[in-house]
Amino acid sequence: xxxxxxxxxxxxxxxxxxxxxxxxxxxxxxxxxxxxxxxxxxxxxxxxxxxxxxxxxxxxxxxxxxxxxxxxxxxxxxxxxxxxxxxxxxxxxxxxxxxxxxxxxxxxxx
Numbered sequence: 001x002x003x004x005x006x007x008x009x010x011x012x013x014x015x016x017x018x019x020x021x022x023x024x025x026x027x028x029x030x031x032x033x034x035x036x037x038x039x040x041x042x043x044x045x046x047x048x049x050x051x052x053x054x055x056x057x058x059x060x061x062x063x064x065x066x067x068x069x070x071x072x073x074x075x076x077x078x079x080x081x082x083x084x085x086x087x088x089x090x091x092x093x094x095x096x097x098x099x100x101x102x103x104x105x106x107x108x109x110x
Contacts, residue, residue, distance in 0.1 A: 008037035012052050019055065024062045031056045050080045054087050061090040070096050077105045
C-alpha cells in the first residue's frame with residue numbers, strides 16, 4: 001500500500017546506507033530496484049528517477065567496475081541529459097569523460 005515514490009526512496013535509502021558503510025556490492029541491488037520504479041504522472045505518463053542511477057554510477061566507480069560505470073553513464077545521458085558534477089568527477093577516476101558522452105549523445109540526437 002506504500003506509494004511508488006516512497007517505495008523507490010526506501011530502496012534507494014537502503015542502498016545509500018550500505019554505500020556509506022562501504023558495502024558497495026550489497027548496495028547495487030537496492031539502487032537497481034529503486035531505478036526500476038516508475039511514477040505515473042497525472043496524464044498517465046511514466047517518469048523515471050535519476051537519483052538511483054546516479055548512485056549506481058558512484059557505486060560502480062568505488063568498485064572500479066569500468067564497463068558497468070560507462071554503461072550506466074551512457075544510459076543516464078540518454079534518459080536524463082548531462083550527468084551531475086559529483087558523478088562526472090567520480091567517473092574521471094575511471095578515465096570516463098561524462099561530458100564527452102553527453103556531447104556524443106547530443107550529436108546523435110541532432
